[in-house]
Amino acid sequence: MRRLAADLDTGPASLYVYFQNAAVLHARVLDELLEAVESNLTSAGSSWSDDLVDLLSSYTTILIEYPDLAKSALVTRPSGTNYLTLVEHILKLLREGAIPDSHAAWGVDLLLLFATSIALEHGTRMAMAGIENDGNELRSALENANGDTYPSIAALGADLLSGSPEDKYKWHVRAILSGIGATPREGDVPLEDDSRA
Amino acid sequence: MRRLAADLDTGPASLYVYFQNAAVLHARVLDELLEAVESNLTSAGSSWSDDLVDLLSSYTTILIEYPDLAKSALVTRPSGTNYLTLVEHILKLLREGAIPDSHAAWGVDLLLLFATSIALEHGTRMAMAGIENDGNELRSALENANGDTYPSIAALGADLLSGSPEDKYKWHVRAILSGIGATPREGDVPLEDDSRA
DNA sequence: ACCTGAACACCGTTCAAGT
């Protein structure tokens, strides 16, 4: 609020003439930024799931630059036209993937929650870079975990810390996609049923 | 920092004698709170996936009371013994579910990211309850979405907004579980292979 | 050596006062 106000050569109070509060302002700014989501797409059409990974990556990449907006988006879902366009695009790809409608309806939430959280996580981490890189705390805790009290952790060992963020991101999205396709919701018609009453 | 310092009848500066910064203090407090995760479990053993839903619910329930700690946990993974115990418990249940180790290794991250994000989302939303409930913004945007520009949104209609948070939470966890079980990682041995070189 | 009062550099929001 104060930085934007300063950029506009006025006091922060003036912004409250146009925006109810900081959350509303954030939502508006975010929706403006989301116009870039579609234009940042790279792969374009090898498969519906690749497209979905690409689409969400584009969204995350934008949000990662603005962790405060990611936090806002997580708590108060945006409602602008560009956000709706993103939801529409996700749903379109899920239908291409033959995901049942009822699964897709609850699946979009999960996909966007994931993409937003990752942006918040990494964006905030980057914003406090250098100050103190305590990312190694958990790392060493896992490496030195006692095999008697933590047998499963010890069994997995280095695998718990393996992989680049990008590879994990992609695998996580694919896992979510696979899950929302395969996980039954109450009211689902069983697969082999020919739907006679 | 300031509230805790006031409770201890001193200035905020004193805390810096014992904690490097606010993030470190948060991590320590959180790990203390996580001792309650195991004792809050309810269902106990109908199936590994039910147990996993229950375990993560317990974690989320605790974190939802302290959104600031949830934010901290999202950005800087805790590394205390109670957090390790939680990770161990999750891994144990995933092994019970016959999830391949390499999938479990990347799956814990996703499960904990989800549980933490939901706590941050709902916790923050509760903390600003009453002030302005603009949760209906997206709701009405989705309901009034033009069927020509947003065909998939219009096709799904009310289903996009259906379901209680609890039902969605459980379904989301189950979807993630299903996905991490079924999504191949590079290096996976194909199922029908009898592993002769 | 160990602790801390006071100050610094920030926030978002409100409201009386100015044009």
Next chain:
DNA sequence: ACCTGAACACCGTTCAAGT
């Protein structure tokens, strides 16, 4: 009527000064 300076009520962090 529309805008805003100044103040209010908060943050986390630092550092010189006190015991």
